[in-house]
Amino acid sequence: MSKEEQSEAGPRGGRCAIVGRPNVGKSTLLNAILGQKLAIATAKPGTTRSNVLGVAHRDDPPTQVAFVDTPGMGKAKTALHRVLGDTARAGLLDADVILMMTDKVEDWNAKRHPGDQTVLEACRMIGVPIIVVINKVDQVTPRERLLPILEKWLGEEGVVAVVPTSATRGTNLAELFTEIREHLPEGLLYEDGETLTDRPMRFFAAELIREAVMNHTRAEVPYGAAVQLDEYSDEPKITRIRATVIVEKDSHKGIVIGKKGALLKTIATEAREQIESFIQRKVFLEVWVKVVPGWTNDPRRVRELVSEDDT
Ligand SMILES: Nc1nc2c(ncn2[C@@H]2O[C@H](COP(=O)(O)OP(=O)(O)OP(=O)(O)O)[C@@H](O)[C@H]2O)c(=O)[nH]1
Ligand SMILES: [Mg+2]
Structure with missing residues (x-):
């Protein structure tokens, strides 16, 4: 095996922040990747109020991803919203890679939700690879409608990949995990292989x-x-x-x-x-x-x- 191949298959571990507008499905995605409910998720925006660590462990190849689910970043109308935005930004700080999550758009002229720009800029400040996740694609028919949007995201500075997902149906989550792994440092984060979270x-x-x-x-x-x-x-x-x-x-x-x-x-x-x-x-x-x-x-x-x- 060449050195390159060895590192391809070798252990990797790192931190991955999940950020995005409220209600795009960040907490649902975390739970789906972990295979268990850790973060609360509801149909109402503004559900998550603090950063929640959830560690995913995989064997083949050995990988540990310390995900950080963050509150939705949106317009700050109250003191609570301001704290939520600050918390989400703080959740980005230690990331090795960022999942910038958005959801299907209603307007198919490749226009995005204006709030996505603010999130993207916050992600860029960190200077690590950004993977754009377009969630809720189960609601998109035909899927080809996503193509121009996908391409537009791929052309953005700092964006290394775009992955359409359905967190509720599990669509493309394995592919997403493989993409995240690519951007993690070599070596594992935890010795025990079991750590799930740091919250009591x-x-x-x-x-x-x-x-x-x-x-x-x-x-x-x-x-x-x-x-x-x-x-x-x-x-x-x-x-x-x-x-x-x-x-x-x-x-x-x-x-x-x-x-x-x-x-x-x-x-x-x-x-x-x-x-x-x-x-x-x-x-x-x-x-x-x-x-x-x-x-x-x-x-x-x-x-x-x-x-x-x-x-
Ligand atoms: N149709 C569909 N609904 C989804 C999908 N993922 C999440 N949802 C729904 O979207 C709503 C919001 O999900 P959350 O996971 O709470 O979203 P969030 O981004 O964590 O929201 P905040 O914590 O408020 O920022 C819930 O009703 C989910 O069931 C998906 O892939 N498809
Ligand atoms: Mg949430």
Whole structure:
């Protein structure tokens, strides 16, 4: 084997940031590549609020990719949005390669969503290879309609490849992984071959409660909801969790609780089932609701409720 061939087949490992506008499917893609649900994903933009590490391990050839799922980068209308944008930019800093994700476009004159330009420029500042991922291609027929868009992306400075994917159907994910590997340094990142994330279970518990709230509420309510864990204790047979859902208006509190507590009960049941499946333990979950008026526009409160290690 030549030296070149050896490095082709040899171990590689590195960091890969996943960035893009809100709702393009970043968290869904991470979960699909990992083969398990780690990051919460909902139909509503602005779901992810902090950077989430998820490490994918593959054997043939030996590869470790430390993915960092980031919040969507969009227009900053509130203090919360500003923090989300800053967090996403921070998530890019250590990347060896960047997945710049976008989704299918409605306008087929090869025009892109204007928000993509801002994301691309943030990616270019890092100076590492950028792989553009055009997601949700299951919604594109015929697929040939993608060609001019693909070509346009390929002509962009810093872009080394363009991969159309469907994160929900698993289309092209193996090809994407091979492309990412090409841009990673030689050697592995972790000795154990098992490391999945660096977040504690309580972080994911809080996230899964927030996901249930987002799934079951509409209009402004999901965007102004945050979750704080008041207790997380592993007892011999059960994990006991007490959490508070923070909402930003009095009227939202009533909505989340619902008639005779019905909605809160649905939310808590769904969250408990999700947490049980994630930690593989029986869970006793108690959920309360509290109003922190206008917190999404108060930088201090936002830091408190959405910071990296808020749980
Ligand atoms: N049809 C289709 N829907 C998808 C695909 N990938 C993701 N989605 C859906 O798009 C929505 C947003 O997915 P997320 O993974 O939460 O998107 P995100 O980019 O992480 O969003 P933020 O965290 O808000 O920035 C969800 O309803 C997903 O099910 C895909 O390939 N095809
Ligand atoms: Mg997300």
